[in-house]
Amino acid sequence: MYVPLLRPFLFMCFSFRYAQILIGFCWFLTAIAIYLSIWVAPSDFQQGENYRIIYVHVPAAWMSSLIYIAMAISSVLFLLTKHPLFQLFSKTGAKIGASFTLFTLVTGGFWGKPMWGTFWVWDARLTSVLILFFIYLGALRFQEFSADVASIFICIGLINIPIIKFSVNWWNTLHQPSSISQFGTSIHISMLIPIFLIFASFFFLTGIFFILETRQIILSFYFQRKSQ
Numbered sequence: 485m486y487v488p489l490l491r492p493f494l495f496m497c498f499s500f501r502y503a504q505i506l507i508g509f510c511w512f513l514t515a516i517a518i519y520l521s522i523w524v525a526p527s528d529f530q531q532g533e534n535y536r537i538i539y540v541h542v543p544a545a546w547m548s549s550l551i552y553i554a555m556a557i558s559s560v561l562f563l564l565t566k567h568p569l570f571q572l573f574s575k576t577g578a579k580i581g582a583s584f585t586l587f588t589l590v591t592g593g594f595w596g597k598p599m600w601g602t603f604w605v606w607d608a609r610l611t612s613v614l615i616l617f618f619i620y621l622g623a624l625r626f627q628e629f630s631a632d633v634a635s636i637f638i639c640i641g642l643i644n645i646p647i648i649k650f651s652v653n654w655w656n657t658l659h660q661p662s663s664i665s666q667f668g669t670s671i672h673i674s675m676l677i678p679i680f681l682i683f684a685s686f687f688f689l690t691g692i693f694f695i696l697e698t699r700q701i702i703l704s705f706y707f708q709r710k711s712q
Contacts, residue, residue, distance in 0.1 A: 495569065495698070495699075495702070496699060496702060496703075499695045499698070499699060500695070500699070502691075502695060503691070503692050503695040503696060506688045506689075506691045506692045506695075507688075507692055509684075509685075509688045510685050510688040510689050510692065513681050513682075513684050513685040513688070514681075514682070514685045516681055517539065517678045517681035517682045517685060520674070520677055520678040520681070521536060521539040521678035521682075522536070524674055524678075525539075525672075525674045525675045525678060526672070526674065526675075531598065531599065534595070534598050535595075537591050537594055537595045538595065538675075538679065539678050539679055539682050540587075540591055540682060541588060541591040541592055541595055542679055542683075543679060543682040543683035543685075543686050544584050544587045544588045544591065544686065545588045545592075545613070546683055546686075547581075547584045547683070547686045547687065547690060548581055548584040548585040548588050548613070548616060549616075549645050549648060549649070550687075551577050551580055551581035551584065551690065552577075552581055552616065552619075552620070552638075552641070552642070552645060553642070553645060554573075554577055555573070555574050555577040555578060555581065555623070555638050556638055556639055556641075556642045558570045558573040558574045558577065559574050559634070559635035559636075559638040559639055560635070560639060562574065562631065562635050563632065563635050563636070563639075569698075571627075571631045571634075571635075572698050572701050572702070573694075573698070574623070574627070574634065574635065574638060575624070575627045575634075575701070576693075576694050576697040576698050576701070577694070578620050578623040578624045578627070578638075579624065579693075579697065580690055580693050580694060580697070581620050582617060582620035582621060582624070584686070584690075585613060585616050585617040585620060586617060588613060589610070589613060589614060589617065592610065592613075608651040609648065609651045612644060612647045612648045612651050613648055615644055616641075616644055616645075616648060619637075619638075619641040619644060622637060622641075623637060623638050623641070
């Protein structure tokens with residue numbers, strides 16, 4: 485038996501209310517994060533004020549990988565159950581994930597320009613994130629032809645996620661190692677808190693976009709069937 489929100493009618497009934505709650509959380513966390521990142525967190529002794537782009541770059545990078553993992557789980561569930569909402573979850577996730585990945589690439593370029601002298605280098609981390617962006621676009625393209633093929637493609641593309649994560653350890657790269665790991669953090673707590681707050685804000689923002697996009701797809705499908 486499916487949980488109630490996997491039924492399109494109940495999803496439409498309850499999801500908008502959840503979206504309104506998420507909007508409130510998102511605004512609250514963003515306001516606190518902006519204050520802490522601009523007026524509380526100190527400047528970096530090497531990068532000066534330019535480093536502050538980390539507060540949106542790092543959370544966006546986390547979200548781009550996290551959304552893909554969620555897409556892969558949804559794709560597996562679709563292949564096992566053929567439930568249409570799992571397909572919609574993957575399709576919606578691909579749009580949101582591609583946006584976060586593109587945002588990660590752009591902010592990374594602006595962050596790296598003063599240190600590297602260029603907006604782009606064919607670094608292992610940057611290249612693997614670029615590949616993730618193309619995988620997102622490929623998933624969207626395959627969704628237009630076959631949900632099964634798209635789901636299989638998404639599952640295969642999951643292999644790129646650990647490559648992104650460990651690329652700075654496996655190869656010599658210009659990209660700095662992860663500032664946060666299981667062994668601790670290399671950045672001050674005053675810098676760390678805004679990063680996590682922005683990440684939480686992006687997480688809620690993803691939920692908002694996910695709900696609104698899924699509602700739009702369900703409504704489009706409903707009116708299309710009604711007109712036939």
